[in-house]
Amino acid sequence: MADARFSGKVAIIGGGAKNLGGIISRQIASEGAKVVVHYNSASTKADADKTVADIKAAGSEAVAVQGDLTKPANVTALFDAAIKAFGGVDIAINTTGMVIKKPIVEVTEKDYDTIFAVNSKAAFFFIQEAGKRLRDKGKICTIVSSLLAAYTDSYAIYPGSKAPVEHYTRAASKEFGPRGISVTAVGPGPMETPFFYGQENDASAKYNQTAAALSKFTRTGLTEPRDISELVLFLVSDRGGWWITGQTIFANGGYTTR
Numbered sequence: 001m002a003d004a005r006f007s008g009k010v011a012i013i014g015g016g017a018k019n020l021g022g023i024i025s026r027q028i029a030s031e032g033a034k035v036v037v038h039y040n041s042a043s044t045k046a047d048a049d050k051t052v053a054d055i056k057a058a059g060s061e062a063v064a065v066q067g068d069l070t071k072p073a074n075v076t077a078l079f080d081a082a083i084k085a086f087g088g089v090d091i092a093i094n095t096t097g098m099v100i101k102k103p104i105v106e107v108t109e110k111d112y113d114t115i116f117a118v119n120s121k122a123a124f125f126f127i128q129e130a131g132k133r134l135r136d137k138g139k140i141c142t143i144v145s146s147l148l149a150a151y152t153d154s155y156a157i158y159p160g161s162k163a164p165v166e167h168y169t170r171a172a173s174k175e176f177g178p179r180g181i182s183v184t185a186v187g188p189g190p191m192e193t194p195f196f197y198g199q200e201n202d203a204s205a206k207y208n209q210t211a212a213a214l215s216k217f218t219r220t221g222l223t224e225p226r227d228i229s230e231l232v233l234f235l236v237s238d239r240g241g242w243w244i245t246g247q248t249i250f251a252n253g254g255y256t257t258r
Contacts, residue, residue: 004032005237010086012036012078014069014094014126017048019193020143021095023229025051029060031233033091036082037064040096061086069096069122072129079133091236092130094123095143097162101200104156112157119161127172127183137180139236142169143228144248146187149256162187166248173246182245184235189223189252213254223252 011028015021017039029035035055039048048064055062065081067074082089098118100111123142130140147159148166165185173183190208200208209221218224231251235241250257 005233005239006091007032009033009090010036010082010088011091011093011236012038012082012089012130014038014078014092014122015040015096016093017044017051017064019095020188020191020225020228021093022047022051023225024093024095024232025062026054026058027229028091028093028233028236029055029062030058032060034060034086035062036078036085036089037062038069038078038096039064039066040068041066069094069126070117072125075122075125075129079129083133088135089130089133089138090135091139092126092134093141093143093232093236094126096122096126097143097145099158101154101158102156103154107157115157116161119158120164123165124168127168131172131176131181134176134179134181137238137242139242140172140176140181140183141232141235142185143232144185144187146189146250146252146256148187148248149250149258169248170246177245180242182235182242184244184246185248186228186232186235187248187250187252188228189250189255191223191225191228192220193225208255211255212252215253218253223255227251 011033013025016025016037025035025037037048037051052062052064063085067078100115142165144162144165147155169183169185215221
């Protein structure tokens with residue numbers, strides 16, 4: 001892997017056990033990176049262990065680290081574990097998130113507090129810790145949502161809790177830029193994962209499968225996880241992507257735009 005795009009790099013993947021995070025973990029490892037696969041709880045430990053095993057079987061190095069990232073101490077511990085395992089961190093990608101789809105009048109205080117803790121608080125402290133701990137010329141990328149540009153019902157607190165990440169991204173890019181660190185966010189469209197189908201009924205799923213301008217050119221009409229992973233890896237690479245910073249990029253085949 002001497003000529004691989006991420007040879008010699010160490011990457012932390014928040015939520016790196018499965019779905020999009022698992023794809024990114026495997027793909028960045030296949031291009032030379034040593035990977036810290038973060039997972040949230042015991043329910044995803046088997047997925048994290050499988051991802052680590054797959055990475056090792058393919059010839060790279062990986063470790064799994066558990067932690068609830070809504071607690072800043074666990075974010076610090078995650079970076080500590082990466083540095084202990086591999087000596088430093090170059091790339092920090094946060095794919096963690098949760099969805100609540102409800103009309104505003106049905107949202108509870110618990111719903112609000114829970115989703116903002118996962119989508120906003122954890123994202124902030126992940127970016128903060130990355131800014132403290134990444135080596136110079138590092139890269140930070142956070143997964144948000146194309147619903148940030150949507151005009152729709154029932155999705156108030158999901159994109160609402162992701163919206164602050166755009167502001168964190170801009171501020172962090174200014175603050176960390178003098179060290180050569182780029183900071184980006186990526187907003188996928190509805191994606192072909194269990195994360196999407198858990199929120200939708202048959203009618204809304206079918207709508208989303210035809211809503212993007214390029215829907216008919218994909219296998220299901222939805223955003224393909226591999227297309228998002230390719231974009232994220234470009235953004236965290238030294239081959240062009242590093243020059244994009246402070247921006248949120250919607251990757252959705254024309255599902256929403258600004």
